[in-house]
Amino acid sequence: MPELPEAETICRQLSPLTVGRRIISVSLREPRILRCPIDAAKFRRGLKGRRISRLLRRGKAIIFVLEGARCLVVRLGMSGTLKVEPAELTTDKHVHLRLGLEGGDELRFRDPRKFGCLALRTGTEVEAFPEFSHYGPEPLSAAFTPSYLAQRLKGRRAKVGVVLMDQSVVAGLGKIYADEICFRAGVRPGRAAGRLTKKEIEKLVAATREVLEEAIGDRGTTAEDSVYQDAYGLSGGFRPAVYQRTDQPCIRCGQPIRRTRLTDGRGMHWCPECQK
Incomplete structure (x- = not known):
């Protein structure tokens, strides 16, 4: 999607x-x-x-x-x-x-x-508008800060990957970029969100900006299960590091990428060596 x-x-x-x-x-x-x-x-x-x-x-x-x-x-x-x-x-x-x-x-x-x-x-x-009344901040806006995210994650048992896709926490993220953000930040998507350290939350916010800006610059992602085309009929040029790369070698360490099904039924991709 x-x-x-x-x-x-x-x-x-x-x-x-x-x-x-x-x-x-x-x-x-x-x-x-x-x-x-x-x-x-x-x-x-x-x-x-x-x-x-x-x-x-x-x-x-x-x-x-x-x-x-x-x-x-x-x-x-x-x-x-x-x-x-x-x-x-x-x-x-x-x-x-x-x-x-x-x-x-x-x-x-x-x-x-x-x-x-x-x-x-x-x-x-x-x-x-009713479809946006519950939305959280845009991830590239000044409102999406480590302190804001820390407040929203505090005490939550939900997995990090699930929380990143919660539109009331931050708007616009789905499976592709939640995977990529967690990988860039070095955080396992299956961890309890409320247990992240201050440093890890800071890394997540920084990784969110980096990944999204890179993906926008590459006109988005056309994944294996996607038919996405931009307004000119072209496929996106962003190449995921972990998303849909199950059992393929990690681009950093060479370990096979794993896929884990989270509590909401969605699968997340991650590297067991690079993400803790």
């Missing part, structure tokens, strides 16, 4: 292609992807005629801020892609939303597995 770096990449790429352009037509093929109390007809009316003012990202979601205090919130899910393509270019049955833009292009949301979703929200205060 696309995580923060993938959403940030698409957001940055689409911004110059969409901002300032008016939505002149709306084609919604699959109304079931709507995640707000609005029917398909009202959804179309809420978009048509509005100009795209700017693009934002919150966690793993991409937000199109529209004139008239409206926001289109897009979650890519497992297989969703957003691209601007010529209107005359043929589409397939997996393109669930097409927004005709001034100039003849279309903004298209394609999602074969249909785990992605759309919502049209009133207002521009993103933090007030």
Whole structure:
């Protein structure tokens, strides 16, 4: 599933292609992807005629801020892609939303597995939207500090890897980058979060920034089980050190990478030598 770096990449790429352009037509093929109390007809009316003012990202979601205090919130899910393509270019049955833009292009949301979703929200205060009201800080923001993380981890028995994927603690992380952050910090993802030392928490925060900035610079990750493409149809260039590398040699010490299933059922990858 696309995580923060993938959403940030698409957001940055689409911004110059969409901002300032008016939505002149709306084609919604699959109304079931709507995640707000609005029917398909009202959804179309809420978009048509509005100009795209700017693009934002919150966690793993991409937000199109529209004139008239409206926001289109897009979650890519497992297989969703957003691209601007010529209107005359043929589409397939997996393109669930097409927004005709001034100039003849279309903004298209394609999602074969249909785990992605759309919502049209009133207002521009993103933090007030129901899908974000419980979110923790952005991991690249000034609010994500060692002292903040220490406070959130204090006394928690949950595993470190699970806590990093808890959107109420920090927004935007999933399996890929939780694995990579723990490896970079030298912390085993299966340890109890409340037992980390001050130094280990500092390393986790530093590793979070390093890994995410590198991944954004590489346009995200296209893993073996992923069909992620950026807004230009290209695969991500970030190469994980541990994620999905079970039994392969660690890039640092050569020990085989292990995979452990955590209490929430998700698997985490780690090196038994480099992570304690």
